[in-house]
Amino acid sequence: MTPIDASETAEKGKRLMPGLPSVTLTAWQRQQRGLTVSLMALPTAAMIGVFVMPLLVLLWMSFGGGSKTGFSVQGYIDLMQPVYLKLLMFTLQLAFITTMLCALFAYPLAYLMVNVSSRFAAWMGVVLFITLWLSFLARTFAWIIILQRRGIINNFLVGIGVIDSPLELVYNKLGAYIGMVHILLPFMVLTLIPAMKAIDPAYVRAGLSLGASPAKVFRDIYVPLSLPGLVAGSMLVFTLAFGFFITPAILGGGRAPTIVMAIRDQIQQLGNLQLAAATSMVLLVFCLGLLFLYDRLAGIDRIYDKGGK
Amino acid sequence: MKSRFGLSALVALAMSLPIGLHAAEAPTEFKGTGKLVVNNWGGPTVEKMHAAWYGDFPKATGIDVTFTSIPDVAKLKIMSQVGNVEWDVVDFEGAQMLQAMKDDLLEPIDYDLMYKLVPKDQLDPAQMTKYGIGSIAFGTIMAWNTESVGKKGPANWTEFFDKKAFPGRRALYARPKPTLEIMLMADGVAPKDIYPIDIDRAFRALAKFGPSVDLWVEKTSQWDVLIQNKEVDLMGSSLGRTVTQIDKGEPLAINFNQSIMEQSFWTIPKGAPNVKDAQKLVAWMAQAEGERASLKLFPYYSVANKTAYDGLPKELLAKMPGTPEHSANSLTINAQWWLEHDAEVQTRWLSWLSSR
Numbered sequence: 001m002t003p004i005d006a007s008e009t010a011e012k013g014k015r016l017m018p019g020l021p022s023v024t025l026t027a028w029q030r031q032q033r034g035l036t037v038s039l040m041a042l043p044t045a046a047m048i049g050v051f052v053m054p055l056l057v058l059l060w061m062s063f064g065g066g067s068k069t070g071f072s073v074q075g076y077i078d079l080m081q082p083v084y085l086k087l088l089m090f091t092l093q094l095a096f097i098t099t100m101l102c103a104l105f106a107y108p109l110a111y112l113m114v115n116v117s118s119r120f121a122a123w124m125g126v127v128l129f130i131t132l133w134l135s136f137l138a139r140t141f142a143w144i145i146i147l148q149r150r151g152i153i154n155n156f157l158v159g160i161g162v163i164d165s166p167l168e169l170v171y172n173k174l175g176a177y178i179g180m181v182h183i184l185l186p187f188m189v190l191t192l193i194p195a196m197k198a199i200d201p202a203y204v205r206a207g208l209s210l211g212a213s214p215a216k217v218f219r220d221i222y223v224p225l226s227l228p229g230l231v232a233g234s235m236l237v238f239t240l241a242f243g244f245f246i247t248p249a250i251l252g253g254g255r256a257p258t259i260v261m262a263i264r265d266q267i268q269q270l271g272n273l274q275l276a277a278a279t280s281m282v283l284l285v286f287c288l289g290l291l292f293l294y295d296r297l298a299g300i301d302r303i304y305d306k307g308g309k
Numbered sequence: 310m311k312s313r314f315g316l317s318a319l320v321a322l323a324m325s326l327p328i329g330l331h332a333a334e335a336p337t338e339f340k341g342t343g344k345l346v347v348n349n350w351g352g353p354t355v356e357k358m359h360a361a362w363y364g365d366f367p368k369a370t371g372i373d374v375t376f377t378s379i380p381d382v383a384k385l386k387i388m389s390q391v392g393n394v395e396w397d398v399v400d401f402e403g404a405q406m407l408q409a410m411k412d413d414l415l416e417p418i419d420y421d422l423m424y425k426l427v428p429k430d431q432l433d434p435a436q437m438t439k440y441g442i443g444s445i446a447f448g449t450i451m452a453w454n455t456e457s458v459g460k461k462g463p464a465n466w467t468e469f470f471d472k473k474a475f476p477g478r479r480a481l482y483a484r485p486k487p488t489l490e491i492m493l494m495a496d497g498v499a500p501k502d503i504y505p506i507d508i509d510r511a512f513r514a515l516a517k518f519g520p521s522v523d524l525w526v527e528k529t530s531q532w533d534v535l536i537q538n539k540e541v542d543l544m545g546s547s548l549g550r551t552v553t554q555i556d557k558g559e560p561l562a563i564n565f566n567q568s569i570m571e572q573s574f575w576t577i578p579k580g581a582p583n584v585k586d587a588q589k590l591v592a593w594m595a596q597a598e599g600e601r602a603s604l605k606l607f608p609y610y611s612v613a614n615k616t617a618y619d620g621l622p623k624e625l626l627a628k629m630p631g632t633p634e635h636s637a638n639s640l641t642i643n644a645q646w647w648l649e650h651d652a653e654v655q656t657r658w659l660s661w662l663s664s665r
Contacts, residue, residue, distance in 0.1 A: 066390055068412070081656055081660075082660070083656055083657075083659050083660035083663060086660070086663045086664065087659065087663050090663060141534060144534060144538075145538075148538055148540050149478075149538070149539075149540050150538055150539060150540070151538070171523070171524045171540075246527075249483075249527040249528075250527050250528065250531065253523070253524045253525055254483040254522075254524065254525020254526075254527075254662060255525075255665060257659060257662045257663045261659070262659055265655050265659070266655075267383045268381060268382075268383060269651055269655055270651055270652050270655060271382045271383050271386065271408050271412070272652065273383060273386070273387075
């Protein structure tokens with residue numbers, strides 16, 4: 001093996017063996033390097049095969065790859081219709097509000113799970129996990145049973161005489177939000193927990209012993225330290241909510257049409273794979289743009305810095 | 310997509326059927342050794358359905374049959390692109406079949422082979438196309454809750470939307486097909502004059518009648534839930550699902566006037582692993598006995614073999630949409646029209662749906 005360019009190895013050398021000069025590689029270094037490369041080979045191949053390749057295929061299809069009509073930008077031209085913008089805006093709104101609501105409900109839940117006795121926390125964890133195991137469709141239909149016109153809530157409220165006629169709790173946007181928040185809440189809680197666990201209680205004690213009020217300690221110490229979990233959780237929930245389909249379709253009763261429904265129709269009704277691929281690409285770019293913006297505002301790198309340590 | 314066979318009540322009916330229909334040995338040209346994969350709409354009673362259709366095809370011919378779901382043209386297109394078609398026989402809706410034909414994905418049906426097994430004059434020419442022969446039809450009918458609406462329900466789609474005469478909540482499919490047809494009929498167009506659909510008029514009618522629809526239904530399986538919980542009072546629902554719920558004792562009445570039928574077809578994908586044996590199975594399924602058994606299971610009066618109706622009990626025929634008095638004023642979906650206009654309609658439909 002020839003000596004490797006110093007500038008390239010310097011960075012890696014520092015990480016592998018800090019303090020060693022790395023102009024020429026010793027046999028041991030070379031072996032170490034070989035090991036690193038061979039260990040990295042499988043994850044890299046998996047990354048490319050499972051994530052990068054499908055995306056490239058999608059990009060290729062969005063320009064008419066594999067279709068009979070040949071290459072064109074027709075898919076993107078077809079997307080210029082105002083209906084797609086409308087659907088996109090609604091989907092964004094749905095995903096954004098769902099994320100906010102999830103954060104609002106998940107934060108106290110996660111706080112409780114981190115700070116109460118571990119047995120109780122374990123039980124809460126089991127309950128959360130069980131809801132994750134149930135299928136989306138089953139949970140969606142379960143919400144119908146609870147929320148519908150003659151459902152549990154309406155029967156109870158009418159029965160005790162609080163209301164005269166049933167409330168419209170489902171088959172509208174409200175129903176879609178309830179279902180989505182319920183399904184996505186565990187993801188937020190489970191991302192918040194490690195971030196909260198990583199917070200050293202000494203910080204909180206120090207703040208309190210120095211005379212800060214509990215509210216101030218919570219606001220100025222606890223919340224900022226738990227932010228990486230909140231950032232990661234909101235990204236996860238937002239991305240999942242953005243691609244949600246069956247829950248808003250059923251619980252929304254036709255009043256919560258998302259852009260994913262349009263993609264479904266493009267594939268199943270119209271058989272227009274190019275248009276569907278183009279829509280997906282636009283969504284992807286849009287999501288990446290949002291993540292970039294989010295990074296500037298909240299700092300995604302915090303997740304790696306503090307979370308899960 | 311709609312699943313047609315969520316009809317658990319009919320399992321009971323199925324059990325009472327004598328299955329094992331083709332006791333005779335198959336003619337030599339029907340013998341084989343391969344395995345066929347049939348793709349259809351799935352659901353809980355699909356095994357009974359297949360037993361009725363194929364009978365003892367595997368035993369008589371030596372060709373094994375398994376099944377998967379759900380028919381999807383886009384999937385077939387991709388399978389064909391990568392040269393790995395997994396299905397031998399597919400139960401496509403009319404519009405799906407035409408879409409598959411447009412992309413040159415289908416193999417012509419071997420009618421000569423079929424005639425060796427089934428006399429030509431038994432088959433309904435209206436259901437025989439170059440690339441597919443009628444399997445069943447999917448029906449959409451108007452139904453209402455007899456407790457909240459009354460014994461006498463709407464006689465046509467115009468009355469269906471009359472909130473004064475029939476107060477209550479309404480549900481329709483959240484899909485332009487057959488909603489546009491329903492809207493036009495509500496607007497006073499006779500079933501025979503629906504096609505070609507005047508899209509502008511249909512959307513004007515949708516703007517007028519659409520707001521009185523309380524619930525747009527995404528999945529066919531939702532009908533069971535909606536009916537059992539009395540969530541809606543009037544609906545343009547799946548015939549099969551509704552009849553099943555009536556048989557279970559739900560207080561519902563249906564009306565075949567201006568009902569909508571969509572024909573489905575047995576097709577064979579081009580490049581299927583076992584085209585030769587697939588032709589044998591499609592021919593086999595056109596026999597009267599199997600079709601009669603499947604009619605008893607599911608009241609879709611639209612199979613390809615006309616003699617399948619012979620000897621069916623009167624009360625069963627009364628449930629079927631295709632009897633002369635029922636079919637006189639019903640509408641059959643024009644698959645060709647939908648193939649040509651689906652893209653345009655779909656965009657306008659989504660635009661309407663998202664602007665509320």
